[in-house]
Amino acid sequence: MNQPASTQTLNGPIYDFRALGFAPGEVVVVTGAGSGIGKATALTAAKSALAVAVWDMDAKGANETAQAINASGGTALAVTADVGSDKDVARAWDESARLGPCRYLVNNAGPSMVTELPFDASLALAMGSIYRVTTSWMERHGAAAASVVNMSSVLGNFQGGTGQAFYPVAKAGIAGYTRHLALKHRGQPRANAVAPGFILTPRTQPYLQNENTRVRLARIPAGRTGFPEDVAAAVMFLLSPAADYINGALLPIDGGWTSS
Numbered sequence: 001m002n003q004p005a006s007t008q009t010l011n012g013p014i015y016d017f018r019a020l021g022f023a024p025g026e027v028v029v030v031t032g033a034g035s036g037i038g039k040a041t042a043l044t045a046a047k048s049a050l051a052v053a054v055w056d057m058d059a060k061g062a063n064e065t066a067q068a069i070n071a072s073g074g075t076a077l078a079v080t081a082d083v084g085s086d087k088d089v090a091r092a093w094d095e096s097a098r099l100g101p102c103r104y105l106v107n108n109a110g111p112s113m114v115t116e117l118p119f120d121a122s123l124a125l126a127m128g129s130i131y132r133v134t135t136s137w138m139e140r141h142g143a144a145a146a147s148v149v150n151m152s153s154v155l156g157n158f159q160g161g162t163g164q165a166f167y168p169v170a171k172a173g174i175a176g177y178t179r180h181l182a183l184k185h186r187g188q189p190r191a192n193a194v195a196p197g198f199i200l201t202p203r204t205q206p207y208l209q210n211e212n213t214r215v216r217l218a219r220i221p222a223g224r225t226g227f228p229e230d231v232a233a234a235v236m237f238l239l240s241p242a243a244d245y246i247n248g249a250l251l252p253i254d255g256g257w258t259s260s
């Protein structure tokens with residue numbers, strides 16, 4: 001049932017995601033689905049009638065998301081895995097096979113902008129994990145693979161950023177890898193990426209009261225931060241049959257921030 005946009009809350013607007021054209025029970029893997037944007041994406045995928053493999057390195061987060069979906073009548077499986085590990089990813093695909101062939105993939109997991117790792121290792125984690133999960137998905141489910149959405153950022157693509165260098169480098173690389181996938185596979189699967197601006201999640205919450213952040217956020221034409229559900233809605237659209245003619249795109253989800 002469609003809900004008016006005026007029902008917007010901290011959790012964002014609610015729409016009828018069943019209209020996106022997924023066949024009920026088709027399988028999606030969402031990485032980093034134990035928190036923030038990944039969690040909202042997993043919950044939205046379940047509202048879209050997909051069966052969800054909830055991957056996260058944090059077992060508690062993965063279990064909570066999967067339980068929330070199963071308790072509301074959806075189908076979800078919690079899978080504890082670090083997408084930076086070949087061994088974990090192989091095991092995660094084995095476990096996820098219980099749901100059936102994986103048609104859809106959301107590469108959301110990525111390290112925070114602030115990490116103790118050296119540049120090379122951070123880059124390998126942020127970009128390499130998306131390559132690892134996508135490549136192994138194609139190897140195992142190439143015939144079923146319909147589309148993938150990768151989590152990029154406004155940073156590296158539309159803005160610079162004064163934090164650690166690896167983050168914008170990785171996020172620009174993820175956009176480049178997405179275009180490579182789009183061309184290489186000619187739409188089977190389609191590959192798109194999203195570029196969130198400032199999205200209120202457990203990761204960004206501590207920065208909200210920071211003066212620099214407040215000055216930057218004041219420039220957002222939408223007059224608010226993004227909610228995880230804002231990103232989830234765009235991810236589900238790009239992933240879905242409704243976006244059949246969209247391949248290789250990078251969509252900013254930033255309330256107009258990068259146009260300001």
Ligand SMILES: NC(=O)c1ccc[n+]([C@@H]2O[C@H](COP(=O)([O-])OP(=O)(O)OC[C@H]3O[C@@H](n4cnc5c(N)ncnc54)[C@H](O)[C@@H]3O)[C@@H](O)[C@H]2O)c1
Pocket residue numbers: 031032033034035036037038055056057058061081082083084108109110111129151152153154195196197198199200201202203204
């Ligand atoms: N929040 C924002 O403003 C924002 C903006 C642009 C891009 N992003 C991107 O969105 C994604 C999610 O960010 P968020 O703000 O929701 O963060 P979050 O910390 O709320 O959630 C991230 C989740 O990913 C999991 N995770 C992290 N590394 C992992 C790994 N190696 N293997 C498996 N799981 C892992 C964490 O355990 C956590 O549950 C990240 O890729 C981030 O770079 C976020």
